[in-house]
Amino acid sequence: MGEAISTSEILCATGVDLSYGTQLAVSGADLSVARGEVVAITGQSGSGKSSLLYALAGVLPVARGQVRFENRALGDLTDDEISTLRRERFGFVFQYGELLPELTIEENTALPLRLAGRRKKPALAAAGQVLDRLGLGDLRERRPSQVSGGQSQRVAVARALVHRPAVVFADEPTGSLDSANASAVLKEFLSLARSQDTAVIIVTHDQAVAAQADSHYTMSDGVLTPRRPV
Numbered sequence: 769m770g771e772a773i774s775t776s777e778i779l780c781a782t783g784v785d786l787s788y789g790t791q792l793a794v795s796g797a798d799l800s801v802a803r804g805e806v807v808a809i810t811g812q813s814g815s816g817k818s819s820l821l822y823a824l825a826g827v828l829p830v831a832r833g834q835v836r837f838e839n840r841a842l843g844d845l846t847d848d849e850i851s852t853l854r855r856e857r858f859g860f861v862f863q864y865g866e867l868l869p870e871l872t873i874e875e876n877t878a879l880p881l882r883l884a885g886r887r888k889k890p891a892l893a894a895a896g897q898v899l900d901r902l903g904l905g906d907l908r909e910r911r912p913s914q915v916s917g918g919q920s921q922r923v924a925v926a927r928a929l930v931h932r933p934a935v936v937f938a939d940e941p942t943g944s945l946d947s948a949n950a951s952a953v954l955k956e957f958l959s960l961a962r963s964q965d966t967a968v969i970i971v972t973h974d975q976a977v978a979a980q981a982d983s984h985y986t987m988s989d990g991v992l993t994p995r996r997p998v
């Protein structure tokens with residue numbers, strides 16, 4: 769018998785509209801993401817990519833349509849349930865890492881585990897393991913101001929994945945790096961995510977980033993179109 773191909777859907781958007789006041793930023797977006805799938809969304813500046821990401825992550829409410837995570841509509845969850853979901857099942861990476869300057873690299877990385885209630889020692893131990901995996905073990909005790917831009921982004925990746933989330937939302941995760949560094953960080957990011965079956969939704973301007981994804985969508989004037997569905 770052939771090996772079954774997993775089609776397990778983890779996140780799904782149907783007919784999603786998102787607006788700021790009267791301005792429609794996302795219009796009728798349909799998207800289905802499988803467990804462990806890497807999805808890239810490209811498109812010009814202002815086309816609505818970040819807005820879609822915020823809608824998918826439950827950060828902004830949708831005006832129409834629905835986002836479902838593990839088959840539960842985000843719109844049916846209470847604020848507390850959404851916060852818990854974002855903290856425990858989702859991870860986030862932004863363009864500039866957004867590390868907390870007063871915490872060490874190890875403490876920054878352990879943050880999602882601490883916020884989920886894990887005690888300090890095991891949380892730091894788990895953070896250390898992920899940092900080691902990304903070749904950052906020696907930087908544990910440093911502060912964000914004492915590491916390079918590429919190292920900072922790797923730490924942001926470590927922090928986004930340390931609690932083994934179901935989905936990581938990444939908004940231009942390598943946008944602040946030169947192309948060699950961007951491609952190295954992206955490779956490490958996706959390899960770690962794939963090894964723990966975490967789905968990744970990456971918003972990017974960079975076609976080289978999109979080329980590494982399992983599926984690719986483009987956004988234009990708020991409209992999402994599949995380029996290379998799975």
Ligand SMILES: Nc1ncnc2c1ncn2[C@@H]1O[C@H](COP(=O)(O)OP(=O)(O)OP(=O)(O)O)[C@@H](O)[C@H]1O
Nearest residue numbers: 788791792793811812813814815816817818819820
């Ligand atoms: N907080 C906001 N209030 C009002 N309008 C907004 C807000 N955020 C974004 N917009 C508008 O919504 C549209 C989509 O913006 P969005 O940031 O989602 O695009 P983007 O594709 O992510 O752009 P970029 O690649 O430049 O980050 C744009 O016209 C933008 O001006």
